[in-house]
Amino acid sequence: MTKVNFLHVGKTGGTALIEAIREFPSSLDLQTHPHGIRLSDIPKGDKVFFVLRDPIDRFVSGFYSRQRRGLPCYNGPWTRGEEVAFSAFPTANSLAEALSSKTVERKAAAEHAMEAIDHVRTSFYDWFHNDDYFLSRINDVLFIGMVQHLNAEFEKLKLLIGMPTEAQLPQDHLRTHRNPSHVDRSLSPVGKANLHMWYKKDYLFFGLCNRIRVERGLNPIAVGDGPDSP
Template sequence: MKTDRFGLLHIGKTGGTAVNAVLRAAKERKIVRRIGLYGHQTGLQDIVDLDKTRNVVFFIREPVSRYISAFNSRLRRGYPRHGNVWTDREEIAFEHFKTPNQLAEALSAGDAELRRHAEDAMTAIKHLRRDYRHYLGSVELLEQERDRIYFIGATESFESDFGLLRQLLGVPDDLELPTDDYGAHRTPDGFEKTVSELGRRNIENYCADDYNIYRWCAKRREELLPLRQAEAAEKASAK
């Protein structure tokens, strides 16, 4: 199997749909080659086991923010970009919880049955089930493969981070990121996009392992950014 020079690990609800759109267009125009675009089923362990690439690229997002976006994405069945029907378990989950805050607060409910429904919903809703552990495994795996990780972007600084990645991969400026809700697969207006302090604490507690992974990635990102910025500057000066 040919190893990709670079590989995009698409972590759900971090901006990967927009990045994929640009990189796919660049590949179709044969501007950049040997960039693997890996779907949601692929995790870091799969990349390691199959040696898909030695230069992994991915974006991260603060877990509570990612939780809210993930809940709303499945609540609307992926519309307007997708139309993925609910599973039976998701249908039950959304019968009980209509907003991300309702589910988040129910994780510490005094009512044992409501709390059980909330815990079931966290494993039933697809984008919530596919947490950072699904994609990145563990802090131990990340540490083991730290030299394989080439670039970590952040959703919170998405445009500037993608601008740097564009330079590194040689993607021309005329291939622009989608800015509409459909193209970027963003949550449209009309959906609840916040949680209460109680809801936030509950998600932070429930996603403790995810926060450990997220913090490792955030730290590694800060280490990689100066290296990648220097590399991009060198590429620009060589033109």
């Protein structure tokens, strides 16, 4: 039986998907994996699926997830770099704006923070290597989901991966590892522009995956479309 693998790109709703997969077992040989497993770790011929999200939305989600050390779902102590980063930048916007600071020290601190904070520092290409490699494995890619409409995407996905029709995603904050509603998700125009530049390669990959979705008869997901998710 062909194996089907879920690649868990950080801060893309994967915790909710894994919870659903555990609660409603698939009729296929379906395996979930931790963040450290990349596409290159999956044997050629095995099927994979994954979910993406707008890179700036992912930044905001990752920033606040690590600021609270992953609690209450996880408990990951800060690294020394994260401790310094969150001491200097209490909000996602303060870090985003500082990337273009005219003060050399402030700009350098922001760049160090972007490289220090888990989830914030990762790129989609950490999982997919580069466009050429990704496209060489495109026949193994069963489904590309978009977190902005995760519930609707799940209805399509569960048909492909042999989950029962009654399967649903969990909705509570603990099981979905969703950020609390009170965190300040707002970003200024300067902050957004800086982040678009910082994650420009991820936006190119996001666009590539959207084009593949369209080729497969799925609707494209607009950049920035939808509310904050897990």
